[in-house]
Amino acid sequence: MNGVEMVRVVVDAEKCIGIGQCELLEPEIFRLDDETAISVVVGDGLLPCDRASLIADKCPSASISIGR
């Protein structure tokens, strides 16, 4: 992974409405809670910068942002 900038994704639980696009694209990183269907970041939440941007962009409720 040398040379690939890794960033941390964050889910805004207030905005998330449980569509599941993130879990579909990155099941290792995002997991929809079985009860609430709100997306939760599992593990360290690290993704290559380009991939994280794409996933944030694809979230229909714009609930995913990128931290460092």
Place this chain on the structure above:
Amino acid sequence: MIDVATPSIYLDGIPHDRLGAIRDLPGLMWHPYETNGFWAVTRHVDVGEVSKHPEVYSSGIGHTNLWDLEADALEARRTIIDSDAPDHTRLRRLVSRAFTPRNIMVWEETTRSIAAELLDGFIAGGGGDWVDLVAAPLPIRVILTILGVPVEDAAFLKQLSDHLIEGTTGEMTLPDDAFGNTTPLRLLPFGSPASFAMYEYGERIGAERTADPRDDLVTHLVLAESNGDRLTPTEYKNFFQVLVFAGNETTRTAITHGAEAFAMFPDEWNRLMADPSLMESAVEEVLRWATPVMHMRRTAAVDTSLAGTEIAAGDKVVMWYTSANRDPEVFEDPARFDISRLDYEHVSFGGGGPHFCLGAFLARMEIRVLLEEMLKRNLVLSKEGEPVRAPSNFVHGVLSLDLGVA
């Protein structure tokens, strides 16, 4: 002014030439409509902008259809579709769990067995009305299974759903008191007495599940609590209505236009048969091609501007998905049915934002499973006549489509 609202225009198919002409105008076109016109949003980029800014373009202030509703009618008919946060968020979270990609997978085998049964019947009969034999029964049976409604009632609920479509065409065939309706039509979804029957049915099944809970979506709707709230009776019956209606009508439309497209462009079907790895993009192309819901309306919550046009608070803003899905700025050769497109950011499930179609992953799964079962049977469809279209400016509905088995 270029008219794209008169329903009868749609009897001959989508007026792509008219929509394209609006797309090419500078800014947004003001479209007169009844006593209160709207801004026609036809470009892909502008549909995305409206969709992703619900704080500016509200779903709850007005109606999400073209016509206006009086305040009491809007309240009586309000669904998850005609809501803004925080109400929308609460309603959406109540049901989102049932429709996530992971939970939709649970229904794949059920869907596959229904699709197999319907296709075998269609093939055995040498073809016929694709809508009646395949496209309509598949999604209604699946959504009723998810809801936990007896599948024997599929034909009745499909009939009600068909009458709701009529409510968007201005060609009602039902008397006001059909199904024993006693509610003023303006208080019923689509102004249809069939909505009264849908409400009654939903209330009855809801009462049964309240008394005798099961592991199904109706039970979840009547018993679930979100932030300590339960659905009010009005919220519940509108939710039931919208799940039955949207859960069958739109996917039926996609399956119908998809089958017609594969019959019209056999080279594309041959490509899919030769290379099933094209399935994912083929499903998306079917969705783009069909665009089952042709528009949704928003109402400006504040003064704003879009594409250089000033929009005043209270103005109606209508997103023409059917135009955005043919926008040459996004889609290369947009009038071509091409199952290998990579530029498949269609807006058939909306242009993003919190109202993104709840059933998107269910619809995708149903279309994929049906195509897989068609491939398995080497089914080649032939077009035996022109589709009979619904005279609707809202749904891209087809009432019947004669297809043969080639």
